[in-house]
Amino acid sequence: MPELPEVETVVRGLRAVLPGRQILSIRLGKTDFIDEPILLAELLPGHRVADVSRCGKFISIELTPREPEPSADARQYLVIHLGMTGRITTGNPSEPVPAHTHVFLALDDGNEFRYTDTRRFGQMRLASQSWIDDLRARWGEDALEINAANFARKIGSRAARIKALLLGQHAVSGIGNIYADESLWRAKIHPARLGNRLSAREAETLRKALQDILKKAIVMRGSSISDFLDADGEPGEYQRRHRAYGREGERCYRCRTLIRRIIVAGRSSYFCPKCQPAPRRRK
Numbered sequence: 001m002p003e004l005p006e007v008e009t010v011v012r013g014l015r016a017v018l019p020g021r022q023i024l025s026i027r028l029g030k031t032d033f034i035d036e037p038i039l040l041a042e043l044l045p046g047h048r049v050a051d052v053s054r055c056g057k058f059i060s061i062e063l064t065p066r067e068p069e070p071s072a073d074a075r076q077y078l079v080i081h082l083g084m085t086g087r088i089t090t091g092n093p094s095e096p097v098p099a100h101t102h103v104f105l106a107l108d109d110g111n112e113f114r115y116t117d118t119r120r121f122g123q124m125r126l127a128s129q130s131w132i133d134d135l136r137a138r139w140g141e142d143a144l145e146i147n148a149a150n151f152a153r154k155i156g157s158r159a160a161r162i163k164a165l166l167l168g169q170h171a172v173s174g175i176g177n178i179y180a181d182e183s184l185w186r187a188k189i190h191p192a193r194l195g196n197r198l199s200a201r202e203a204e205t206l207r208k209a210l211q212d213i214l215k216k217a218i219v220m221r222g223s224s225i226s227d228f229l230d231a232d233g234e235p236g237e238y239q240r241r242h243r244a245y246g247r248e249g250e251r252c253y254r255c256r257t258l259i260r261r262i263i264v265a266g267r268s269s270y271f272c273p274k275c276q277p278a279p280r281r282r283k
């Protein structure tokens, strides 16, 4: 499943090619992952792309109003969530079309924007500014941007397991299973520890580990779990750097103890039982 670094990688790829482009026409395959596909097909052509940004794990493509349409409140966004297997490419329309490609946008520079999604757990919709604002209000601050004081406050105010807090998107947004496990390993914090029992130093070590790992993963274009590809169709590289995630039974890079897997917050959690001591049980 694409996580923050993968989505950010896709956003950066799209930001290099989409702004200024006009959408000339749209062609749809299966539409069960699209909110109001008929409306989307009707409204999208004619818009120009103003900007591309990331909102948590959503990709938000800001559109300028259609040209003869003067309404001041006409700011719209094409919002995309990649789900499990969503993939976006832009390129020459003569290139072979991968199976399960369901959205084709013809652009005014002759290129084609394609959305491919094998399992169709992704989402696509046209959204207003208020929809975007609601989305931002529901979630915690972005994991890449949150500062030390806010992170410590959000984590420290909850008697929930730290792994659940990281995945829950309310304390901090954008973190999925891979980068939660990697940052907890780096910070030497057991995934089942309670957020409000972490020391200030542990919380800050964790925040720094998270941001450092996310930034490195973005530089390496994310992790190629399943069939994630960036906007240029290149696989990510970060999975070669995983230190905990997916390494059950392999040796810890720090202390050579065997990495273990347990279920925390309903998800597989990989950790080193020596470097990341379990929370002490209270009698």
Ligand SMILES: [Zn+2]
Binding pocket: 252, 253, 254, 255, 256, 257, 272, 273, 274, 275, 276
């Ligand atoms: Zn270890």
